[in-house]
Amino acid sequence: QVAPKVPRGLHCSAATHSSDSDSSVVPRPPEPSRWPMKGLAPHQELFGQAPSGERDKASFVQAVQNFKQHSVRRRGHVDFIYLALRQMRQYGVERDLAVYNLLLDIFPKEVFRPRSIIQYIFVHYPRQQECGLAILEQMENHGVMPNKETEFLLIQIFGHKSYPMLKFLRMKLWFSRFKNINPFPVPQDLPQDPVDLAKLGLRHMEPDLSARVTIYQMPLSKDSTGAADPTQPHIVGIQSPDQQAALARHNPARPIFVEGPFSLWLRDKCVYYHILRADLLAPEEREVEEILEEWNLYYPMQLDLDYGRSGWDDYEFDIQEVEEGPVFAMCMAGAHDQATLAKWIQGLQETNPALARIPVVFRLARSTGELLAASPGLEDLPPQPPVQGQEEEEDNLQRQQQQSQS
């Protein structure tokens, strides 16, 4: 890498610095830079002067310390903070509360506090307040809850009656309410291995805790590129005992369907899964679970009375429930083609012998690696109209039986 020849800034040390391709998230400060070097943010050289060149918390903190040391009067601190905010992600400290507090600490204390009602009404030091807000905003975006130290710093810098303080109070209020709003929490750091990720995703979707995850096929190659061999992608499936029992009871005359891929978002990752399902039985075909006559040795399972609970004694909410056909299993595979999914079905046969007698129809949308507009074939939907690369393979009807024999 060639370091661009730029004149040294005022606070530059002599150390060499490399330029960063600055992929910033935080908007640049609104006004144009007053600094002589165009194209490069001021204080850029402070970042990346760590001796090892590593980008971690220690070097980030070092950069901030350097700024404080070199600029005792904190000249240009707003620009520096904006720059630091942009750099945080690259240093992997964007979720670190201590670092945010460190950034706030750069502000000179007591200077920006409004001292009269007039000052308060006409926003006092708007540029600095905006910068403070930007710090809090970035904390909010990364879900970092401010703490006492943050509060103390904000009071010291901007005083009680200031916009950053208001923002802080709102964060304090709403963060605690929204932190655990998701009843199905996803871990902060997702596993990198696709097999582990698939396991996590399947567990995430399956409500039954007795369900067993089976790895039907491990990816063949695990080289440094991380790209799995297309000939042997991973296949991970999940099935609960109840689903297994339901599959065993399934009438072999009725086909079952492999459908997908459907998308599932886990934080910023999208994974695709397939389901094995059957159509809903018509009401008259369903087996009514009858109470056997000689069943319970100890107490009667039903009373010999011919009246039950009547309408106005039923104090349940009236909920419209849409019944769906049974889902027998789910899987996540590295490839979404029929050959891969047929392997899954073969693997399922080992634990579900009944599957050998049931015809399996593959209904796959032929688009992989991108979002699907809608999930094809939820409840007896007609085949989706072929839209941009989404082609139904409805005609591609495969008898699983023949396949399993081969």
Add this chain to the structure above:
Amino acid sequence: GGGLFLRAAATTATATARACRALAAFTASRRSLRTSPPSQGFAKELFLGTIEKKEVFPFPEVDQEELNEINQFLGPVEKFFTEEVDSQKIDREGKIPEETLEKLKSLGLFGMQVPEEYGGLGLSSTMYARLGEIIALDASITVTLAAHQSIGLKGIIITGNEEQKRKYLPKLASGEHIAAFCLTEPTSGSDAASIQTRATLSEDKKHYILTGSKMWITNGGLADIFTVFAKTQIVDSNNLVKDKITAFIVERNFGGVTNGKPEDKLGIRGSNTCEVHFENTKVPVENVLGEVGGGFKVAMNILNSGRFSMGSTVAGMLKKLIEMTAEYACTRKQFNKKLSEFGLIQEKFALMAQKAYVMESMAYLTAGLLDRPGVPDCSVEAAIVKVFSSEAAWQCVSEALQVLGGLGYMRDYPYERLLRDSRILLIFEGTNEILRMYIALTGLQHAGRILTARIKEIKRGNVNMIVETIGRRLRDSLGRTVDLGLTGKDGVVHPSLDDSANKLEENVYYFGRIVETLLLRFGKTIVEEQMVLKRVANILINLYSMTAVLSRASRSVRIGLRNHDHEVLLANIFCVEAYHQNVFALAQLDKYSPENLDEKIKKVAQQVLEKRTYICAHPLDKTS
């Protein structure tokens, strides 16, 4: 208008009919001899809000001759149990010594309920209960004997034919053979449909080939005769092949019978519990107990008949426990005061005495009901006795340990063993939860049949019936005194117990009302409402025990038994406590599930069970 009139007329007609029936019942009760068919059972009638007082008042007595006889017999048994049985050793070694078993056999304790013509003692239920009190001094022996005769050979007595009785009962009564009851399987506890053991008829139709495994069989390792329940194929009246349960008498020497090693248990460690396996055991067709395919009924009858004895057994144990604990409380001194002078210790003794008194009363009342001529159905009463006595046992032993402090926790003393031994009482012979369902549902079925007509009228919107019901509700809510005839001039309860008797009457009356409300509200879907059923069962248990103590205390006062004033005290304490429990439970039953917490409780359980863990955040957790 016309339709309404007709319906009103119909109501009056039914009312008249009911009055006639009541009159008939009244005249029947006047007869000195009970020639009328036995009634539906006392407890079931409580569901209709009535007390069949002729059933339970006066308290059943045995004649002097029988009493003398049993007292003579009790002496040596008691001597043997106090002097020769070393319960601690039995518990430590997990085995009843051979010579103890021999002595038990020679005392005839293996055939207490076997009729005399088959070499048993032929004891009545009452006498069996009396003897049970003594045997209760060692829990392991009690369980061994109960498994032998309460369930093991009971099938032969109840449903066996003459030939089977003559062949098996004498040896079983003498203890030469020990019996075991093989019903439970790894996949089947109370669910009869999931029994896997199978018996198939051989080609020559002379044998059944029995294959399968039974688990947790008491006496499984000692027994020579097994009552085994297995599935057999039956062709029913519609020419359909069905799997039904059949009971078999299986001898160990039929071959193919093996048993696992004895299980290591929490309590009753001296009793032998193990798995029993049957592998192609050839059972002759003569050994089918009852009818082929009728095993379900056989099992139910055996189980229902065996329960009443737990009341007296536990009472026997408790009386001994009170003795031992009182000895300690009256000698141990703290702060220059005996333990017995502290109010909280006194409370515990009162509790133990009260529980022992109540269960004793119930046990002997039920035994007396069972000893009436005919085939009385007292299964609900027996279940009540079992539930009450097992729970009281656990509670009282725990309180006794509390009195003893650290001493009760030490293995050198017998108390911790009593605690361990008594824990099984809540579990076996049908867990208390299951028996509560049985108690409530049997009664509700009975009441439901009788109230069907009424409830249908109300559901159809019969104005008269609704007005009548509402009117009665109004009267009830304005407070009325209930008089079911226990007290007063022709009362059966002694005046010193009047208050308690009135409380019982009030409870019974409102219980009848609530049963009607519940049937109206739930109908047959009440089967699903287990929390409602539990309350119904709890009330019934209280009502039956109140009746039992009132009946017994009244008798004691009238015939002037020793310390009858103490009995009156106990009876009054218990009745007041039970009354308040009942009032609370009745109020809860009157409410719908959102108000009586049921819905919330269910929700909590669902949330916990969905995650299969305790889901609250740790108290030290923070959101930041």
